[in-house]
Amino acid sequence: MTTPAAVLWDLDGTIVDTEPLWMAAETALAAQYGATWTEEDGLGLVGNDLMESARIIEARIDSGLTPEQIVAHLVEEIVVAMRRDLPWRPGARELVHALADAGVPQALVTMSYREIAQPVVDLLPFDAVVTGDSVTHGKPHPEPYLAAARALGVDAASCLAIEDSATGAASADAAGCVVLAVPHMVSVPDGPRRRLRTTLAGLDPAGVAALWSGA
Incomplete structure (x- = not known):
């Protein structure tokens, strides 16, 4: 064989x-800017390139952040969570x-x-x-x-x-x-x-x- x-x-x-960690970080970021981010929104990003995901997130939450800033924020949140538990x-x-x-x-x-x-x-x-x-x-x-x-x-x-x-x-x-x-x-x-x-x-x-x- x-x-x-x-x-x-x-x-x-x-x-x-890690997908629930990403969704939690995305939801929290949206809430900071008075926007709503649903589970369906998060599922739509599963497997995506991070910069593309950031552009989609910004179009939804209108934070004024650049895609690079959104990615940096999310990466920091996930790194902290991953260091705590795998x-x-x-x-x-x-x-x-x-x-x-x-x-x-x-x-x-x-x-x-x-x-x-x-x-x-x-x-x-x-x-x-x-x-x-x-x-x-x-x-x-x-x-x-x-x-x-x-x-x-x-x-x-x-x-x-x-x-x-x-x-x-x-x-x-x-x-x-x-x-x-x-x-x-x-x-x-x-x-x-x-x-x-x-x-x-x-x-x-x-x-x-x-x-x-x-x-």
């Missing part, structure tokens, strides 16, 4: 359950370690900035890291996944990407990856090179190889 040349991991909602998603941490033990190269591919990703990077054995502040075009553009594959010295088409959002899955699709979608806060539509699971709990390298072989 063949295995992917590498496994490329999304972060938010896939490895750690809300791991079921099975994700265990699968990263198991794949590393099996010799499968892995990269983190996240639209969160490096400062946010660092606590996770410090604890998990990734061979490469691509963050939102290291690319020109964020998800759903293919650049993040292409950059990760390039950093690992493999073809993106030979990689399995693990994602929880439609935006992230679209990015991996566009790069040519096979996508393992594990929806969490938002739904992810099926596709010809997609595999859907409800959880990563119980998934091991043999299971990953089986998913890959069926792609």
Whole structure:
């Protein structure tokens, strides 16, 4: 049974359950300016490039802040929350370690900035890291996944990407990856090179190889 040349991991909602932290920070920011930010608004940003999300937030709350200022504020809030607690998603941490033990190269591919990703990077054995502040075009553009594959010295088409959002899955699709979608806060539509699971709990390298072989 063949295995992917590498496994490329999304972060938010896939490895750690940070989406509620982002939504809380967005809601609090909107409240500072007398605006309302709903759960539906927050869900609409899941998987997005942070600067694009900031532009959407500003159009809604009319704070007078620049997108850069909004991103800086949100990043600071999430960093504080991540340093306090890492809300791991079921099975994700265990699968990263198991794949590393099996010799499968892995990269983190996240639209969160490096400062946010660092606590996770410090604890998990990734061979490469691509963050939102290291690319020109964020998800759903293919650049993040292409950059990760390039950093690992493999073809993106030979990689399995693990994602929880439609935006992230679209990015991996566009790069040519096979996508393992594990929806969490938002739904992810099926596709010809997609595999859907409800959880990563119980998934091991043999299971990953089986998913890959069926792609």
